[in-house]
Amino acid sequence: MSLEYTLGEFLVFGLFTFGGIGFCVWKRRQERLSRFIDLTIDGIVLSSNGVIVEVNQQAVTTFGSFSKYQLLGKNVLDFVAPISKELVKEKLAMSRVDRYECTLLKSNGTPFPALIRGTNISHKKHLRLSAIVDLSELKKTTQALEALNQTLAQKVEEHIAKNRQQEMVLFQQARHAQMGEMISMIAHQWRQPLNVLSLMCQNIVFKYKMNMLDDTLMNTFKQDSMKQIIQMSKTIDDFRNFFKPDRTKKVFDVKKQLLYVSEMLKDVYATYHIELIIKVDDGLKLESFPNEFNQCIINLLNNAKDVLVNTSIKNEKFIVISAFKNEEGKVVIIVEDSGDGIDESVLPHLFEPYFSTKESGVGTGLGLYMTKMIIEAHMQGSIRISNAQSGARFEIIL
Ligand SMILES: Nc1ncnc2c1ncn2[C@@H]1O[C@H](COP(=O)(O)OP(=O)(O)OP(=O)(O)O)[C@@H](O)[C@H]1O
Ligand SMILES: [Mg+2]
Numbered sequence: 001m002s003l004e005y006t007l008g009e010f011l012v013f014g015l016f017t018f019g020g021i022g023f024c025v026w027k028r029r030q031e032r033l034s035r036f037i038d039l040t041i042d043g044i045v046l047s048s049n050g051v052i053v054e055v056n057q058q059a060v061t062t063f064g065s066f067s068k069y070q071l072l073g074k075n076v077l078d079f080v081a082p083i084s085k086e087l088v089k090e091k092l093a094m095s096r097v098d099r100y101e102c103t104l105l106k107s108n109g110t111p112f113p114a115l116i117r118g119t120n121i122s123h124k125k126h127l128r129l130s131a132i133v134d135l136s137e138l139k140k141t142t143q144a145l146e147a148l149n150q151t152l153a154q155k156v157e158e159h160i161a162k163n164r165q166q167e168m169v170l171f172q173q174a175r176h177a178q179m180g181e182m183i184s185m186i187a188h189q190w191r192q193p194l195n196v197l198s199l200m201c202q203n204i205v206f207k208y209k210m211n212m213l214d215d216t217l218m219n220t221f222k223q224d225s226m227k228q229i230i231q232m233s234k235t236i237d238d239f240r241n242f243f244k245p246d247r248t249k250k251v252f253d254v255k256k257q258l259l260y261v262s263e264m265l266k267d268v269y270a271t272y273h274i275e276l277i278i279k280v281d282d283g284l285k286l287e288s289f290p291n292e293f294n295q296c297i298i299n300l301l302n303n304a305k306d307v308l309v310n311t312s313i314k315n316e317k318f319i320v321i322s323a324f325k326n327e328e329g330k331v332v333i334i335v336e337d338s339g340d341g342i343d344e345s346v347l348p349h350l351f352e353p354y355f356s357t358k359e360s361g362v363g364t365g366l367g368l369y370m371t372k373m374i375i376e377a378h379m380q381g382s383i384r385i386s387n388a389q390s391g392a393r394f395e396i397i398l
Pocket of ligand 1: 299303337340341357358364369
């Protein structure tokens with residue numbers, strides 16, 4: 001067979017061979033490009049003069065279509081909701097737009113929020129590539145999150161308000177307990193003058209019956225009974241001032257204040273043979289709320305007294321209050337008693353509201369809770385409990 005070809009035959013052969021190879025390469029590139037744009041998360045729409053000429057699989061999904069042929073040949077504006085038409089038209093007129101939000105329409109006409117980015121890729125055919133992201137899920141999640149945040153904030157606020165209310169109730173109860181304390185102290189202080197007054201009354205009636213009443217006796221009776229009554233009235237004022245809450249800070253002498261407290265309580269303590277020892281440096285000053293300071297000290301002293309009254313120790317019963325300035329310049333107050341000390345198992349719970357080891361009706365369990373609240377929240381100090389050699393030890397740093 002002859003191997004000689006005519007030039008025409010050679011050219012036809014070359015055209016087919018290289019043309020075929022070229023077509024194959026172009027086709028493979030096209031497929032690779034298709035696969036590439038199908039992989040993107042964005043819906044890709046290629047339009048020419050505003051008419052859709054190609055879309056990727058994600059665009060088919062975004063527009064809720066069965067196949068891309070539902071979209072091809074349609075005008076891009078057919079998929080834009082009336083509310084966004086003007087905006088989209090405006091953006092389409094720009095050769096390149098950065099992402100913007102608008103409302104698009106699914107194939108069945110359902111509107112959905114979308115994010116679009118677009119760019120012209122060929123001026124000749126007015127080719128434009130647009131990337132579209134359906135924001136429905138994102139918006140739903142954001143709305144749900146916002147709603148959740150709102151309810152969360154509301155719940156937190158409700159919780160804070162509830163806590164505040166509870167705190168107020170506790171404070172109120174603690175105040176009532178202190179008022180009860182005040183009344184029992186007044187009652188204690190009054191017992192003596194009441195006894196005296198009762199004796200004086202019996203005496204004056206006796207003298208009257210015996211016809212022994214004269215001006216001098218009546219005057220003495222008046223003066224003596226007035227003395228007792230004035231003393232009783234002063235007791236009320238003293239205790240009232242003692243428990244009155246302070247509004248402003250005052251500089252006060254720690255020793256004087258503690259002596260004032262012990263003066264108030266000494267009769268009660270003497271009844272139970274409890275010695276109150278005060279060891280405070282002279283001239284130790286504190287800028288704080290003196291009446292609230294009193295309340296804290298009295299709570300600690302009453303607890304110590306309750307223990308000492310019931311304590312089995314036959315030896316001395318005493319409470320020592322010492323105060324000094326530490327190296328940091330803070331005032332330290334230590335209240336120590338010679339009681340049985342505190343059981344290690346209850347130690348972590350003593351500052352909890354309503355925690356009491358006393359019989360119901362005797363202790364409310366609010367004394368130490370309130371003391372801690374006053375010291376920490378109002379006086380910006382701290383309080384610590386421990387067991388010392390003698391008994392319980394309370395250390396306040398202010
Ligand atoms: N000095 C102390 N020695 C031993 N235990 C103490 C001492 N002080 C407090 N406690 C214990 O701490 C508990 C709580 O004290 P808190 O003052 O808060 O309440 P309460 O004294 O029981 O009741 P309230 O003071 O309200 O009348 C007491 O019940 C007691 O068990
Ligand atoms: Mg108490």
